[in-house]
Amino acid sequence: MDTKSDSIPTNASTATPLAMLISRRAVLGGLGAVAAAGMFPRLAFSAPNLETSAQALSFTPVAPGLDKQLGIAPGYGAEVLLRFGDALTADAPAYNPQDRSAEDQNQQFGTGCDYIAYFPLPAGSTNSNHGLLVVNHEFSNTHLMFAGVEKNEVLGGMTPARTAAEQAALGVSVVEVKRGAGGWSYVQNSQYNRRITAQSYIRLSGAAAGDKRLQTHGDPSGRLVRGTFGNCAGGQTPWGTYLTCEENINFFFSGALPKSALEETENHRRMGVTGRRGGYAHWGRDDSRFDVSVEPREANRFGWVVEIDPFDASSTPVKRTALGRFKHESATVVLSADNRVVVYSGDDQAFEFLYKFVSSKRYNPLNRAANRDILDSGTLYVAEFLVGGGLRWLPLQYGQGVLTPENGFNSQADVLIEARRAATLLGATPLDRPEDIAVHPQTGAVYVALTKNAARKQAQVDGVNPRADNRFGQIVAIFPERKNHTATTATWDIAILAGDEESGTAEFANPDNLTFDPAGRLWIATDGAEDSIGFADGVFATTLIGENPALKQLLRVPEGAEATGPCFTPDGTTLFVSIQHPAADSENQAAARSRFPDYDPALPARAAIIAVRHNDGLPVGG
Ligand code: FEO
Ligand code: CA
Ligand code: CA
Ligand code: CA
Numbered sequence: 001m002d003t004k005s006d007s008i009p010t011n012a013s014t015a016t017p018l019a020m021l022i023s024r025r026a027v028l029g030g031l032g033a034v035a036a037a038g039m040f041p042r043l044a045f046s047a048p049n050l051e052t053s054a055q056a057l058s059f060t061p062v063a064p065g066l067d068k069q070l071g072i073a074p075g076y077g078a079e080v081l082l083r084f085g086d087a088l089t090a091d092a093p094a095y096n097p098q099d100r101s102a103e104d105q106n107q108q109f110g111t112g113c114d115y116i117a118y119f120p121l122p123a124g125s126t127n128s129n130h131g132l133l134v135v136n137h138e139f140s141n142t143h144l145m146f147a148g149v150e151k152n153e154v155l156g157g158m159t160p161a162r163t164a165a166e167q168a169a170l171g172v173s174v175v176e177v178k179r180g181a182g183g184w185s186y187v188q189n190s191q192y193n194r195r196i197t198a199q200s201y202i203r204l205s206g207a208a209a210g211d212k213r214l215q216t217h218g219d220p221s222g223r224l225v226r227g228t229f230g231n232c233a234g235g236q237t238p239w240g241t242y243l244t245c246e247e248n249i250n251f252f253f254s255g256a257l258p259k260s261a262l263e264e265t266e267n268h269r270r271m272g273v274t275g276r277r278g279g280y281a282h283w284g285r286d287d288s289r290f291d292v293s294v295e296p297r298e299a300n301r302f303g304w305v306v307e308i309d310p311f312d313a314s315s316t317p318v319k320r321t322a323l324g325r326f327k328h329e330s331a332t333v334v335l336s337a338d339n340r341v342v343v344y345s346g347d348d349q350a351f352e353f354l355y356k357f358v359s360s361k362r363y364n365p366l367n368r369a370a371n372r373d374i375l376d377s378g379t380l381y382v383a384e385f386l387v388g389g390g391l392r393w394l395p396l397q398y399g400q401g402v403l404t405p406e407n408g409f410n411s412q413a414d415v416l417i418e419a420r421r422a423a424t425l426l427g428a429t430p431l432d433r434p435e436d437i438a439v440h441p442q443t444g445a446v447y448v449a450l451t452k453n454a455a456r457k458q459a460q461v462d463g464v465n466p467r468a469d470n471r472f473g474q475i476v477a478i479f480p481e482r483k484n485h486t487a488t489t490a491t492w493d494i495a496i497l498a499g500d501e502e503s504g505t506a507e508f509a510n511p512d513n514l515t516f517d518p519a520g521r522l523w524i525a526t527d528g529a530e531d532s533i534g535f536a537d538g539v540f541a542t543t544l545i546g547e548n549p550a551l552k553q554l555l556r557v558p559e560g561a562e563a564t565g566p567c568f569t570p571d572g573t574t575l576f577v578s579i580q581h582p583a584a585d586s587e588n589q590a591a592a593r594s595r596f597p598d599y600d601p602a603l604p605a606r607a608a609i610i611a612v613r614h615n616d617g618l619p620v621g622g
Contacts, residue, residue: 001112001138001232001248001580002451002510002528002562006327006433009351009455010270013424053442054520054543058622061553064507064535068594070579071536071556075615078555080597081184081576082133082175084111084606090189097589097604098147101161105168106195110137111145112170113578113607115234115330115513116565117242121176123311124240128569129179132192132310133576134242135609136231136565137170139251141584142279144592144604145169151587158282167198167283170229172244174310184574184611194313198227198252202306206321206376211413213264216295225301225319226289233436233513233565234305235331235343238363239371242308245328247348249302250274253292254284261296268292270420271327272349273299300417305331305345307375320375323357324396324419332437334444334485339363341374342485344446346434350453352420353428354383354437356393358486380416381488382423383478385464391478391490394426402426432456432465432473438514438522440544444485446478447495447522449511452532464492471532472499472509475524495544496551499533503548508540509533513564517541518572521621524551525563525577537563539577541621554621555612558594560584560605572619575612582607 062071072078085095085108092107093100100108114136120127142158143149145166149157158166176190187193196202202225208214214222232247250272257264257275268274275292283290289298304319305328323331329348336342341359346352359378364370381393397403398412402425409415415422432453439446450465451473458468464476477495481487499509510528517523522544526537538556542549554575557563561582568575582596583605595601597608612620 003248005272006248006349007452007454010272010349011351011420011424011430013430054545056622057521057541057543057552059552059554062538062556064538064553065556066530066534066536066559068558068596070558070596070610072612073554076554076612076620077615078610078612079183080608081177081611082109082135082186082609083597084109084113084169084608086186087188088173088175088193088195097602099162100165102164102168105165106197109175110135110169110171110173110195110197111140111607112138113580113609114138114232114564115244116567116576116578116609117234117236118567118569118576119236119240119310120570126570128571128573131177131569133175133177133186133609134308134310135173135175135578136234136244137172138230138232138580139248140166140169141581142166143588144583144586147589149588151585152279154277154279154281155285160286163282163286167227167229167287168195169197170231171195171197171200172228172231172242172308174308174313179574192310192313196228196308196317198229200227200317202226202228202317202319204301204319204321205373206416208321208325208413208416211411211417213297213300213413213417216289216298216301218289218295228302228306228317230302232328232348233330235333237307237333237341237371238335238365239368240311242310243331243333243343244306244308245331245345246302246304246306247327247329249299249327251278252280252283253290253299254278254281255291255293257296258293264296264300266421267418268299270418271299271303300325303327305343321413321416322376322378322380324355324380324416326352326355326419329434330436332439334439335363336484336486338486340486343375344437344439346437346448347420348433348435348451350433350455351430352434353423354431354434354448355419355423356381356383356485380419382426382428384427385429385462385492387463389463389491389493391492393488393490394423394428396422396426429462429464432470435511435527436513438516440520441516442520444480444483446480447514448476448478449514449524450474450476451510451512451527464494466494466497473511474498475511475514496542496549505551507533507535508551510537512562513566515566515568517568517619517621518570519619519621523566523575525566527562527564530559537561539563539566539575558582558596560586560593561596568620572621573613573617575620577610577612579608579610
């Protein structure tokens with residue numbers, strides 16, 4: 001989701017260190033001199049995009065445009081696989097565009113589809129025709145979900161029953177899917193089908209679990225949360241679990257902090273929990289957990305990464321607090337050479353940071369159960385980008401450096417709950433809204449989408465954020481030292497500067513989700529191009545070869561929508577994509593700007609998952 005509030009910084013320390021005041025060209029041209037001066041002599045610079053041997057992209061791109069339809073490259077087709085409201089259980093009622101109860105919605109596919117992960121069946125196989133699709137449901141367009149609600153209306157048209165139904169439409173879905181002669185379909189009433197919603201029970205684990213700042217009237221233990229929401233991007237672990245990231249959690253809270261909890265003031269301010277009664281004010285009105293004046297610490301229980309076992313519908317999801325609390329966009333998992341688990345995660349708000357978690361234990365490929373709690377212990381780091389292309393990972397470790405009681409940190413729980421404030425004190429580099437992250441399967445380079453940041457002033461321009469009033473975004477490549485993801489040093493460069501005539505990217509803007517296909521090409525879904533360059537968002541691909549690698553557009557979404565969650569089957573012949581918030585700008589259901597995916601005048605626009613394939617079944621992209 002792209003919202004105005006993501007663009008408004010809550011990080012007051014946005015000044016750029018003098019050392020960073022250089023341009024990309026200066027980085028490339030001046031590196032030798034800087035390195036010779038001994039500023040980071042241990043680092044060997046590697047230019048971006050050089051080591052890949054990705055196969056060429058052979059398709060003819062779809063033309064950029066903006067209309068009510070889904071546009072797709074010639075020779076490709078898109079099937080609608082899952083829609084908001086589709087029945088997942090045997091008894092689930094059919095989708096009712098007007099209204100629904102929480103009981104109905106708990107048995108139906110959710111809305112606001114974002115990140116997608118595909119887990120082949122049987123587990124551990126590479127089956128590309130049968131598997132589990134796990135999907136994030138980030139947020140709802142209340143005015144398109146229920147009849148009689150107007151866009152930007154606060155409280156109007158919403159009842160407690162509707163609020164409960166909306167809460168049941170967010171979170172995560174697990175759905176069994178199959179491809180047969182008729183194409184892709186989902187399996188209704190599969191034993192795996194599952195909804196995890198804003199009311200599901202979720203365990204807290206790791207260093208912050210049980211901390212008094214996570215205790216509420218509803219859960220004095222501070223170890224059992226109800227729900228997950230704001231689920232944006234995510235990740236997949238090598239042991240077959242799903243990671244979902246809680247991003248814009250602040251929208252769902254309203255009400256002022258009571259006098260008894262004023263010590264949370266700065267923490268809530270930094271996370272955007274302002275007490276304001278915005279578009280989800282009915283949550284606070286109808287469910288006291290979301291009224292900060294009643295439950296001042298409930299918001300501290302969101303903004304985490306949640307681990308879900310999609311193969312066991314009775315398993316309890318777990319919030320892994322060791323990965324820190326912020327507006328997690330993504331949780332991209334990679335194994336180090338010594339089998340430790342590294343999770344890269346962006347914090348998507350203007351002038352926020354890039355993090356990575358390194359587990360202290362090693363992944364055990366022979367014993368799935370042995371990896372169950374591996375994400376509970378390790379070190380969380382934040383990135384400091386240095387002049388000349390260097391990068392340091394700074395540990396967020398209680399008691400080290402500035403992370404002490406003098407600065408309001410009395411435990412590792414405090415450091416994790418207020419990761420943003422800790423990272424600022426450590427000197428992390430404020431970025432242009434870090435979204436998704438993908439690790440190149442061959443080179444190990446870490447690609448980070450920085451979606452945009454119009455709030456950046458000229459005096460705040462630096463190498464990694466090279467433009468003021470940045471409305472288009474960029475993709476940064478990070479090269480871990482000796483390709484070791486546990487290393488605390490790396491180099492970096494800008495791989496793609498979006499919306500830049502000189503780089504040949506004038507028709508590409510606002511990179512959000514990233515994924516590599518099996519042939520080593522990077523696929524990019526965009527969010528916000530309608531506003532920044534006047535074209536619909538879409539899905540693009542690049543081989544990453546060359547200084548200004550060429551981009552090819554595979555599809556574009558209908559008006560008002562965003563392309564999210566691109567996900568390949570292991571053989572690369574199917575690309576699943578979420579079409580999020582179609583017609584979001586419409587005033588209400590009746591005045592829908594588009595009626596994707598069914599184009600039935602009786603039905604409003606709905607979020608949906610599409611399956612994109614080449615007409616002859618060749619790998620997507622060629
Ligand atoms: Fe939910 Fe940062 O996109
Ligand atoms: Ca999104
Ligand atoms: Ca976004
Ligand atoms: Ca996103």
